[in-house]
Amino acid sequence: MVQTPTKASISKGEEVKKMTKFSISYIRVSTKRQTNAEASGIKRQEEEYQRWLCQHPEYKNLDGVEFRDLGVSGRGKNSESGALSIFIREAEKGNLPPNTCLVCSDMSRLTREQPYEGFTLLKRIWDLGHTFAFTEGRWRGDIITGRERGILGLVEIAIDTASTEWERKRDRTNGYHDKVEEMLKKRDLSFFKSRREGEKISMYPFWLNFDENKNEFYIIPKWGNLVRRICDMALTMGAKKIAWKLKKEGIKNVSGSFFAPNTLRQTILDNRSVLGEKIHRSKSYTGIYPPIITPEQFESINSAKEERILKPFKKAPKRKMVNLFQGLIFCSHCGGLMQVAKKEQFKCKKSNQKNGEKIIIQYENIYCDRAKTKRTCSATNSAPYIQNHRNIDNELVILKKISNHRWEEYFTDEKHENDLKIEVEKRQLFLHERNKIEQQINYLKKANIEYLKSGRVVPIELEALQKQEQKKYDVLDKKYKRAILDIQNLKRKKTGVQARKDIQKRVKSFIEKERFDSEKREEFNIWLKEMGLIIVSNIEITGSNPRKSINSNYYFDIGIGMFDFITGELRGLNQVEDTSFALGMDIEEVRKDQVIRDEHYKKVSLEVSRDIRFPKAS
Ligand SMILES: [Zn+2]
Numbered sequence: 001m002v003q004t005p006t007k008a009s010i011s012k013g014e015e016v017k018k019m020t021k022f023s024i025s026y027i028r029v030s031t032k033r034q035t036n037a038e039a040s041g042i043k044r045q046e047e048e049y050q051r052w053l054c055q056h057p058e059y060k061n062l063d064g065v066e067f068r069d070l071g072v073s074g075r076g077k078n079s080e081s082g083a084l085s086i087f088i089r090e091a092e093k094g095n096l097p098p099n100t101c102l103v104c105s106d107m108s109r110l111t112r113e114q115p116y117e118g119f120t121l122l123k124r125i126w127d128l129g130h131t132f133a134f135t136e137g138r139w140r141g142d143i144i145t146g147r148e149r150g151i152l153g154l155v156e157i158a159i160d161t162a163s164t165e166w167e168r169k170r171d172r173t174n175g176y177h178d179k180v181e182e183m184l185k186k187r188d189l190s191f192f193k194s195r196r197e198g199e200k201i202s203m204y205p206f207w208l209n210f211d212e213n214k215n216e217f218y219i220i221p222k223w224g225n226l227v228r229r230i231c232d233m234a235l236t237m238g239a240k241k242i243a244w245k246l247k248k249e250g251i252k253n254v255s256g257s258f259f260a261p262n263t264l265r266q267t268i269l270d271n272r273s274v275l276g277e278k279i280h281r282s283k284s285y286t287g288i289y290p291p292i293i294t295p296e297q298f299e300s301i302n303s304a305k306e307e308r309i310l311k312p313f314k315k316a317p318k319r320k321m322v323n324l325f326q327g328l329i330f331c332s333h334c335g336g337l338m339q340v341a342k343k344e345q346f347k348c349k350k351s352n353q354k355n356g357e358k359i360i361i362q363y364e365n366i367y368c369d370r371a372k373t374k375r376t377c378s379a380t381n382s383a384p385y386i387q388n389h390r391n392i393d394n395e396l397v398i399l400k401k402i403s404n405h406r407w408e409e410y411f412t413d414e415k416h417e418n419d420l421k422i423e424v425e426k427r428q429l430f431l432h433e434r435n436k437i438e439q440q441i442n443y444l445k446k447a448n449i450e451y452l453k454s455g456r457v458v459p460i461e462l463e464a465l466q467k468q469e470q471k472k473y474d475v476l477d478k479k480y481k482r483a484i485l486d487i488q489n490l491k492r493k494k495t496g497v498q499a500r501k502d503i504q505k506r507v508k509s510f511i512e513k514e515r516f517d518s519e520k521r522e523e524f525n526i527w528l529k530e531m532g533l534i535i536v537s538n539i540e541i542t543g544s545n546p547r548k549s550i551n552s553n554y555y556f557d558i559g560i561g562m563f564d565f566i567t568g569e570l571r572g573l574n575q576v577e578d579t580s581f582a583l584g585m586d587i588e589e590v591r592k593d594q595v596i597r598d599e600h601y602k603k604v605s606l607e608v609s610r611d612i613r614f615p616k617a618s
Pocket of ligand 1 (some may be wrong): 331332333334335336368369370371377378379
């Protein structure tokens with residue numbers, strides 16, 4: 001073993017007789033969470049270190065160096081990547097003064113490795129010429145150099161104790177998680193506890209509470225509505241912007257502070273619990289919570305996010321939202337979403353003047369995203385969106401179309417708001433029930449596979465149960481999809497002539513005052529989405545690009561979209577009402593008629609798994 005010279009001086013001067021030794025404090029708490037218990041744990045360890053310094057005047061704190069492992073377990077990870085490993089690495093490089101003492105409260109903080117590994121780790125410290133000290137228990141802060149009589153035995157016992165203690169704790173935790181897993185599989189929620197007003201429970205999301213009598217979760221209206229709204233916002237803006245907007249409105253989270261972008265992402269936008277899923281040991285259990293949004297909405301939020309990542313300029317908070325109709329304007333050829341791209345070009349100031357003065361021209365084009373990025377649509381041409389140098393402003397054209405739409409025919413019901421709310425609640429309920437059964441079906445399927453795997457015959461009861469659950473699922477699935485349709489229908493209804501006037505007023509004031517304000521654009525986009533109207537853009541598929549010619553062949557249509565019953569894809573605008581209107585038919589009758597017809601179509605479509613209203617894809 002390498003002997004460490006205790007009197008070796010690190011300074012050149014001879015006046016230094018007694019070498020100053022240095023010490024480093026090592027603090028470890030096992031969770032990153034800033035709980036009171038952890039905070040006081042850190043504080044206590046800090047105080048212990050200060051006291052130790054007082055008791056050992058020959059030591060000086062090595063300024064600027066303090067080791068802290070917050071949220072690291074004492075086994076495995078901290079010997080590879082934690083502070084202890086950094087200490088050893090720095091010591092190996094010779095970056096620490098000789099005889100540096102690593103001070104921590106007890107052995108279990110320093111290492112929980114199994115005795116052999118733990119001992120190797122400590123021996124490494126000694127071999128490098130350093131020491132350690134424990135402030136707690138019988139160690140009483142004594143400096144341990146490894147040469148004290150009988151010390152190796154004592155250290156071994158301490159390591160052993162720390163190690164066993166850790167294993168026992170781990171087994172206890174594992175046992176608990178095993179039990180939770182079993183119960184979640186069976187949808188037995190009885191281990192959940194309800195929370196009192198304002199109480200933070202990390203077992204389930206903040207917008208939920210648990211009813212211990214019914215063994216069911218329910219949504220706390222205040223928080224549920226907020227989460228729903230945040231999800232709506234996420235269709236057009238990123239977490240940063242949402243956080244900023246909420247702060248501006250003075251909206252705070254459960255703990256009374258403002259939402260941080262990361263919290264929004266972790267707890268809501270990227271969190272599958274909004275779909276009613278509980279993640280346990282990285283496995284997902286559906287139907288545990290009542291869902292806040294539908295899978296379709298979750299999908300839209302994610303594709304909107306990807307969109308923003310692909311086009312990072314949209315992240316800039318003050319930047320104008322280029323496509324006012326983001327998520328509302330579809331390609332007539334493939335039913336996919338249209339995008340707007342901003343471009344810049346050098347142009348001659350006067351046309352037909354080749355070597356004349358050049359100016360930069362900014363313009364915006366609209367194109368089918370699938371045609372450009374996925375090549376799954378043949379409408380590869382783009383059309384002008386706004387091109388000031390050519391006096392083209394199709395955004396304004398579409399806005400005027402919206403203003404002139406026959407809105408009064410869509411809005412007939414005055415109780416609209418209330419009906420809509422009831423329908424939305426119904427939809428969420430069906431979805432929740434459906435998810436619960438889905439979980440049950442998955443469980444039965446697994447049981448089935450287990451039987452097959454072990455070469456046993458699947459019991460008839462199990463098969464019967466599976467069939468029965470599947471039936472229940474189908475019924476609920478139909479109800480859920482029906483509710484989605486009802487909501488779409490309801491959204492079209494409002495208050496007739498008054499609604500038309502309101503809409504015209506809103507569009508007019510937007511055109512006059514708000515169109516170039518980025519924030520107002522976003523608000524307007526959300527408002528349009530709530531109206532249920534969509535825009536279809538038809539750009540002629542030609543060899544030549546329409547954006548190059550002023551007489552390009554494109555047009556925009558607005559109306560109610562017809563979405564495929566099965567795939568959810570846009571298949572076109574509902575032309576029935578327009579045609580009937582032109583023919584002077586009673587629109588109310590036409591509509592009633594259509595509801596009945598649609599219902600029939602839907603039933604047949606679901607049976608054959610294809611929307612029969614449209615021609616079969618070749
Ligand atoms: Zn397309």
